[in-house]
Amino acid sequence: MPSLIIIAIPVLVVLSLLANMWFTMALKRQRRQLQEAHQKVDELSSTVSGLCSAAVGVDKRVIRLEQKGRDLEHRQESFETQKHSDRPYGEAIQLVHRGATASRLVEELGLSHSEAELVVMLHSMEKTG
Numbered sequence: 001m002p003s004l005i006i007i008a009i010p011v012l013v014v015l016s017l018l019a020n021m022w023f024t025m026a027l028k029r030q031r032r033q034l035q036e037a038h039q040k041v042d043e044l045s046s047t048v049s050g051l052c053s054a055a056v057g058v059d060k061r062v063i064r065l066e067q068k069g070r071d072l073e074h075r076q077e078s079f080e081t082q083k084h085s086d087r088p089y090g091e092a093i094q095l096v097h098r099g100a101t102a103s104r105l106v107e108e109l110g111l112s113h114s115e116a117e118l119v120v121m122l123h124s125m126e127k128t129g
Contacts, residue, residue: 089119096123 105116
């Protein structure tokens, strides 16, 4: 029996060394995978930070564009209102240059009689003078 113990001890030592080597390699593999995972997390964190910064910049640009759109819409409405209020007079002047009378301006453009007479008087003078 002592010879069996003498043989078993070296075999156990060799098996222990092999198991130790296997666990060491597994531990190194796990550490490498953990390090790779940390690198990926760092890369993703950096990417998310960049995206957040970009989103803030885009948000600011969108707000500015929306404000510009509202300003342009307001300006266009003002322009259209002014255009509509000036339109009868501009059209009246053109009609007078083509020989229209005050009564025609009243009928076609809805000007008051005194407005029509004033336009005819002012702009028929331009035509003759």
